[in-house]
Amino acid sequence: MINWALFNTEIYFLITAAGFLLLSLLPKANAQRDYITALALSAIGIGMAFAGINQQGDMFAQVYRIDLFSQVFKVLLSMGLFLIICVCSELKSIPERLHPEFYFLLTIATLAMMIMVSSVHLLTVYISLELSSYSLYILVYLRTEHKLSLAATLRYFIMGATASAVMLFGMAVLYSFIGSAYLIDIVKNLPGIIDRPIVVIGFFFTLAGFFFKLAVFPFHFWVPETYHGASNQVAAYIATASKVAAIALLIRIVALSSGHIEYSAKVLIYLSIISMTVGNLSAIVQKDLKKMLAYSSIAHAGYVLIGILSMNQAGYAGAVFYALALLILKFTCFFVIIKAATDGRNPTIPDLAGLHQRSPILALALLLALFGLAGIPPTVGFTGKLLVFSAAIQKGYFALVLIAMINVVISLYYYILVLKAAYLDEPDTRLPKLSTTMPVKILAIAMITAIVTAGLFPAHLIQIAETATAVFI
Amino acid sequence: MDMQYANFPYLSTLLIVCIAGLFIILFLPAGEKIKIKWVSAIFSGITMVISVFLFVAYDKNVGGFQFVERVSWVPSLGIYYFNGADGFNLPMLLLTGIVFFTGVLSMWELETRVKEFFALYFLMVIGVFGLFMSLDLFFIFVWYDVSLFPMYLLIAVWGSTRKEYGAMKLTLYLLAGSALILPAILYLVNGSGLKTFDLVALMAPGTLTPFQQKFAFIFIYIGFGILAGVWPFHTWSPIGHVAAPTSVSMVHAGVLMKIGAFGVIRVGIFLCPEGWRYFAPLMAVLASIGIVYGAFVGLTQKDLKYVIGYSSVSHMGIVGLGLSTVTVEGLNGAVYQMFAHGIMTALFFSSVGYIYDKTHTKMIPELGGLSRVIPVAAFYFILAALTAIGVPGLASFWGELAVFIACFKVYPLLGVLSICGLVVTALFMLRVVQQTCYGPLKEHHARIQDVSFSLGIPRLILSVVIVFFGLFPSFMFDMIETASSSFFKGLP
Numbered sequence: 030m031i032n033w034a035l036f037n038t039e040i041y042f043l044i045t046a047a048g049f050l051l052l053s054l055l056p057k058a059n060a061q062r063d064y065i066t067a068l069a070l071s072a073i074g075i076g077m078a079f080a081g082i083n084q085q086g087d088m089f090a091q092v093y094r095i096d097l098f099s100q101v102f103k104v105l106l107s108m109g110l111f112l113i114i115c116v117c118s119e120l121k122s123i124p125e126r127l128h129p130e131f132y133f134l135l136t137i138a139t140l141a142m143m144i145m146v147s148s149v150h151l152l153t154v155y156i157s158l159e160l161s162s163y164s165l166y167i168l169v170y171l172r173t174e175h176k177l178s179l180a181a182t183l184r185y186f187i188m189g190a191t192a193s194a195v196m197l198f199g200m201a202v203l204y205s206f207i208g209s210a211y212l213i214d215i216v217k218n219l220p221g222i223i224d225r226p227i228v229v230i231g232f233f234f235t236l237a238g239f240f241f242k243l244a245v246f247p248f249h250f251w252v253p254e255t256y257h258g259a260s261n262q263v264a265a266y267i268a269t270a271s272k273v274a275a276i277a278l279l280i281r282i283v284a285l286s287s288g289h290i291e292y293s294a295k296v297l298i299y300l301s302i303i304s305m306t307v308g309n310l311s312a313i314v315q316k317d318l319k320k321m322l323a324y325s326s327i328a329h330a331g332y333v334l335i336g337i338l339s340m341n342q343a344g345y346a347g348a349v350f351y352a353l354a355l356l357i358l359k360f361t362c363f364f365v366i367i368k369a370a371t372d373g374r375n376p377t378i379p380d381l382a383g384l385h386q387r388s389p390i391l392a393l394a395l396l397l398a399l400f401g402l403a404g405i406p407p408t409v410g411f412t413g414k415l416l417v418f419s420a421a422i423q424k425g426y427f428a429l430v431l432i433a434m435i436n437v438v439i440s441l442y443y444y445i446l447v448l449k450a451a452y453l454d455e456p457d458t459r460l461p462k463l464s465t466t467m468p469v470k471i472l473a474i475a476m477i478t479a480i481v482t483a484g485l486f487p488a489h490l491i492q493i494a495e496t497a498t499a500v501f502i
Numbered sequence: 503m504d505m506q507y508a509n510f511p512y513l514s515t516l517l518i519v520c521i522a523g524l525f526i527i528l529f530l531p532a533g534e535k536i537k538i539k540w541v542s543a544i545f546s547g548i549t550m551v552i553s554v555f556l557f558v559a560y561d562k563n564v565g566g567f568q569f570v571e572r573v574s575w576v577p578s579l580g581i582y583y584f585n586g587a588d589g590f591n592l593p594m595l596l597l598t599g600i601v602f603f604t605g606v607l608s609m610w611e612l613e614t615r616v617k618e619f620f621a622l623y624f625l626m627v628i629g630v631f632g633l634f635m636s637l638d639l640f641f642i643f644v645w646y647d648v649s650l651f652p653m654y655l656l657i658a659v660w661g662s663t664r665k666e667y668g669a670m671k672l673t674l675y676l677l678a679g680s681a682l683i684l685p686a687i688l689y690l691v692n693g694s695g696l697k698t699f700d701l702v703a704l705m706a707p708g709t710l711t712p713f714q715q716k717f718a719f720i721f722i723y724i725g726f727g728i729l730a731g732v733w734p735f736h737t738w739s740p741i742g743h744v745a746a747p748t749s750v751s752m753v754h755a756g757v758l759m760k761i762g763a764f765g766v767i768r769v770g771i772f773l774c775p776e777g778w779r780y781f782a783p784l785m786a787v788l789a790s791i792g793i794v795y796g797a798f799v800g801l802t803q804k805d806l807k808y809v810i811g812y813s814s815v816s817h818m819g820i821v822g823l824g825l826s827t828v829t830v831e832g833l834n835g836a837v838y839q840m841f842a843h844g845i846m847t848a849l850f851f852s853s854v855g856y857i858y859d860k861t862h863t864k865m866i867p868e869l870g871g872l873s874r875v876i877p878v879a880a881f882y883f884i885l886a887a888l889t890a891i892g893v894p895g896l897a898s899f900w901g902e903l904a905v906f907i908a909c910f911k912v913y914p915l916l917g918v919l920s921i922c923g924l925v926v927t928a929l930f931m932l933r934v935v936q937q938t939c940y941g942p943l944k945e946h947h948a949r950i951q952d953v954s955f956s957l958g959i960p961r962l963i964l965s966v967v968i969v970f971f972g973l974f975p976s977f978m979f980d981m982i983e984t985a986s987s988s989f990f991k992g993l994p
Contacts, residue, residue, distance in 0.1 A: 434681035
């Protein structure tokens with residue numbers, strides 16, 4: 030007997046998606062109508078996700094697990110969707126008649142990620158991962174400037190297909206040795222066979238799909254091009270919600286091996302170091318703001334890995350908190366980008382010149398978001414870093430933390446260059462003041478408050494993250 | 503260590519006053535420049551009064567930590583909002599209060615982007631106050647970064663002379679320092695096995711093994727040492743000070759560099775006394791190189807602010823030398839020198855700022871005979887120079903004296919070397935005074951206005967403090983002694 034009440038959030042998002050599909054059938058395009066509908070529906074979605082936060086249970090022959098961990102991530106994902114839709118009020122980079130499809134795909138991608146965070150069976154994991162990926166491939170392509178988006182989509186698609194092929198192979202290997210695709214069976218049987226090289230290969234190949242999503246080295250090559258080619262809103266979605274889901278699943282999978290595979294931690298350490306170093310060093314030379322943020326995502330993937338590879342509860346909780354921090358901070362950056370590039374094109378760093386005069390509130394939001402990404406207190410970004418670093422120190426990875434901190438200093442350099450543009454440089458031609466309407470101001474103040482309060486008063490959030498990850502120990 | 507809980511949260515009040523000032527400034531319209539300045543002056547004035555009150559109200563007979571406030575902040579990590587005042591941080595709080603207030607007054611004539619300037623300035627000082635009063639490692643680190651990150655904009659927007667380069671270099675250097683401090687803090691917290699960031703709990707003898715103390719100390723020493731201008735990590739300091747606007751130089755050289763030395767004491771020496779003993783000779787060598795090097799490089803500078811910048815490197819070397827002696831006298835002298843140097847540098851930068859505002863140059867060869875046109879402004883400048891030389895009767899004399907007495911017992915050779923460095927400092931300070939205040943007057947400077955009484959208030963306050971603590975050093979020494987001697991008694 031299936032308790033369908035557990036599935037409420039997912040059903041709601043499915044119905045929402047169907048609603049947009051119906052909207053797209055209407056003969057007349059109306060951007061305003063679509064926007065308001067999407068905003069309202071996604072706001073209700075957050076409520077649905079919150080309502081289900083304390084639910085627990087298994088569904089569909091135990092391939093689908095509802096626990097605090099999955100529910101917390103569903104709240105984060107629905108918040109991510111809502112925030113992205115908030116900044117879609119001027120969706121100039123996407124043809125107007127395609128707006129309902131755009132919202133449809135966003136909702137489907139979110140739904141897929143929600144299924145992903147609840148999956149405890151290799152097959153559900155794979156299906157949900159593919160569903161979200163395919164939605165994103167099309168979303169990247171939906172842009173008026175087809176030349177840019179086509180290149181980005183192709184690159185994204187080819188890399189994504191390769192990664193999922195590798196992952197499928199890894200899953201097949203694991204299955205062939207264990208004889209079951211339930212994660213719980215894998216946990217039970219892995220310790221006995223883990224010293225066989227083929228099993229280790231299977232394990233890491235399985236991780237490949239998530240490394241691709243999270244943009245960990247060596248699966249990061251799609252990121253800069255895709256951010257560059259996708260419309261600003263879609264890039265924002267990939268940078269926030271998609272990363273959150275990847276972190277969730279990576280925690281679930283890595284937790285399988287905790288304490289059993291010694292060299293799995295070692296491999297992850299190297300991947301983490303390379304990711305953050307490559308990401309930060311490449312970000313320094315970027316002129317395009319979105320590309321810079323893309324490389325910084327790669328670096329952040331490295332920091333998150335530190336929490337995950339520590340394989341203790343503090344590390345998993347830290348990674349969950351870090352996911353929240355990334356969601357808030359990356360979104361705030363893209364929010365400013367979207368509002369500053371009113372024509373929907375890709376802004377370069379010099380385009381931000383004089384932002385402090387054009388819109389002081391947006392400049393302040395950008396300042397805090399960038400310092401947050403750099404991990405400077407008192408922002409949520411610092412708390413996230415503190416949690417993952419202290420988890421790593423508990424495991425004795427002092428050198429790793431030191432390298433990560435040096436990376437933080439490197440990253441500060443390019444974040445400051447953006448700040449310099451926003452606060453110091455004067456634009457060549459006098460640009461008009463940005464029209465900051467009331468909703469924009471409210472959103473900016475909300476993000477500023479979120480960044481600072483979650484940084485100053487993290488006790489409650491940390492507790493939630495710890496309770497949510499308690500199942501893995 | 504004794505702890506006296508506060509019946510009223512005086513220390514938090516200090517922070518709350520600053521935060522309230524910050525918010526009022528943020529909500530005033532940017533056009534209301536005069537109002538913003540008045541709000542800044544009033545709120546910074548209140549903090550100065552509170553810091554003086556705390557200094558006087560501290561019961562020296564009882565000692566230990568007083569005015570203690572302790573609230574659990576993040577229970578699962580063992581983070582506490584934990585403040586307390588002792589003989590080490592009260593002089594620093596007093597210093598911050600004085601420099602903060604006089605800094606606001608020194609920027610009275612600022613016209614560009616006034617609101618943003620004072621908002622960032624307040625934010626920086628919140629970090630400084632917070633760091634000095636905090637007894638929790640997490641908060642010490644948080645306040646450290648809070649005091650640093652407004653710095654980039656403060657220098658890059660309102661500064662002069664290669665300001666963007668100076669600001670970037672300063673920010674990256676100082677945050678590189680924090681990159682060493684955070685792993686070391688986490689290492690200590692984890693190594694103790696106590697799961698707490700509470701500094702007093704971690705201080706208990708036997709909590710940390712000697713190896714852990716040595717290992718962490720070197721990271722903490724270099725991390726905070728960068729901010730304290732320890733040679734060879736000092737190169738950000740002269741460039742940054744030259745580039746910064748007047749009040750930022752005042753706070754930066756006057757207070758922020760003290761954060762570095764204070765961090766070495768509070769985190770390094772308090773938690774890792776074994777590491778301190780082990781690395782003391784290294785600290786002594788670096789400190790004396792700093793003293794001599796700063797003096798000789800200062801000798802060749804043509805820019806007034808560079809002169810002060812390098813003399814700061816030299817003077818902070820004296821602080822480092824005092825710490826490296828591992829004696830009560832050395833520690834006393836070092837803290838005294840931190841206070842005296844803070845006030846002195848603030849006076850220096852404030853005076854130079856005034857001269858620069860009026861003559862539009864800070865190049866020594868372009869100045870001359872200033873004491874004839876602006877005698878009062880020149881007086882403050884000369885007083886600062888005399889303090890820098892260490893003339894008896896002025897504050898920094900006592901700090902240097904205590905440090906060198908301690909140093910001759912432990913490292914006689916380095917002591918002699920450093921004294922030679924001081925002679926060079928005296929030489930170049932006198933040369934600067936002679937070339938700017940005396941000698942032939944440059945004609946285009948003949949009509950500049952002398953400092954009025956109201957604009958001179960900040961310098962007056964600083965001068966009074968210098969003379970007061972120069973004549974009555976025991977007020978300060980007694981205070982520091984309560985902390986340093988009991989700290990040594992507690993050592994195994």
